[in-house]
Amino acid sequence: MIEIKDLNKSYVMGKNSLHVLKGINLKIKEGELVAIMGSSGSGKSTLLNIIGMLDNYDTGSYHLDNVTIKDLDETKAAKYRNKFLGFVFQSFNLINYKTAIENIALPLYYQGIASKERQTIALDYLDKVGLKDWAGHLPSELSGGQKQRVAIARALASKPKVLLADEPTGALDSVTSDEVMELIIQINKEGKTILVVTHEQEVANMCNRIITLKDGVIMTDVKTK
């Protein structure tokens, strides 16, 4: 599903250049649930953003579902993101003036799906994350765990091939963290490929594979189950 070879990424700031990812090699098969760990600043988010086409890389290669991903313009990137990827962020990133169901329906709007159908699909996913009764609520009326579950539902609504989650439990207490992780595991069991960036060992332990980054290099890559 994901194939990365010798990938390098530097951030250039004025005269200084920061080499963040130094020759990453990575293969992720369909249906895997992978945790990416590492200390702060090790390049976890950078790697996830490149996989998610939110950022470009410098050298190496990246294939997603056998499509070469390199230097995409914003229009193409937007289309691929919509087709291949679902995002879950630490800070939820729900649109604050849209209700739960409207947030979930939004990626479907950009896929050109008709309004009625969007409603049905969105409600289905809301049901799936256990928030059917909260459809008409604004994000500000939801708890952190609920917001994250809405965000997960939104990420799933466009039927992506890969779900990318950057510290999805970072802003949640341990109980709600567990709930969200259980939801992620359940979605993975239904066949979705999922990458989770985290610095919590318990969260990582729930995944089938843990990749550890250090200073932009993969230190360990272990299968847990």
Place this chain on the structure above:
Amino acid sequence: MIFSKDSWKEIFDTIKKNKLRTFLSGFTVAIGIFIFIVLFGFGNGLQNSFAEFFVDDKVNTIRIYPSSTTLPYRGYESNRRIEFTNQDLIEIKENFNNEVEDIVVRNTFYNQIKYKEKSNQYQVRAVSPGHREAENTILMSGRYLHEGDIEQRKKYAVIGRLVAQDLFDGKDPIGEYIFGSDHSWRVIGVFQDEGGDREERMLYVPYTAMQEIQKNSDKINQMIVIYNAEMTYDESLLLEKKLEMYIKNKKVISPDDNRGVYISNTGEQLENSNNFASVLQIVVTFIGIGTLIAGIIGISNIMVFVVKERTKELGIRKAIGATPNSIILMILQESIFITTISGYAGLITAMITLKIIGNNLQEKYFISNPYIASSDALFATLILILFGAIAGYIPARKAANIKPIIALRDK
């Protein structure tokens, strides 16, 4: 899906749920249009008043006033009082027969005029019939003086609207007798004048009758030459010069004397007033353009603010599949929609305001009938909408091309 029903739904949704933002940008546009139209209307109103002042008197006239000489000449001492007589009038008329339509007499007096118990001081103008044309006097009832009245020295008076109002209390004045100190006039007509109240507190009487009352004097105070309306301004200046030379020669006034006889050409006034009107026009246009620019700057600021406020939202939209074009389109569609609706609202309100103001500001501020041509108003509205769109487009394009990670960065 560019202008689909769906994208409109999405926009209405955004507008509905961001009322303050919508209100702010809409209000700026509406206020911009409103101020522009009202100011522009006022400017036009000023010009209207101005035009009214100057259409009052006939413009193709040359006024001749006798005065005192300031230079000695051909044995005469200086400071000699010049006076015209009926004979002078006849001779000037004969001499300038071809260039001149009429030479009107105007001798001005101030008399106490009495009707029954009421009496008042009025200006009495002893005139010849041509004065009606020279002064654009409008007859309300009865008739004006005619040549027969002059020849027969009839003691007739045509009185101003306000004289009639003062003395007659709504009673029909025609046929009534009014009294000067030792003489009486029979009222034969009532007039009005667009030159204002002062011009309607006057009486016109035959100059010959007045001369008779003044112990058979044959003096003439002021002559008003009405020249051919087809004459150009330069031709009228030439006529003015010729008249001056003729009169100075006739009355033995030094050609170098600036006084003795004073000649003024209303054509000259017209030229001046035309210049003033065009200055006024420039000022009005300037104010209009100024408000419009202020409006455009206002909208641009609001648009930059709106887009900035939405940066994160736009980043989210992009992360879940919005293309840059769809983002730009969404912002544009929204801003054009808001500016069109509120621009139209501002336009209508301003037009209604001008209607309501109407002539209420005429007395104090010389703004009569403020108006704006609907084409001008529409043009200004379209300009604002267009610039609103451009003002929205630039930040929208910038926002649409920001990488989602940057837009989504917390902070």
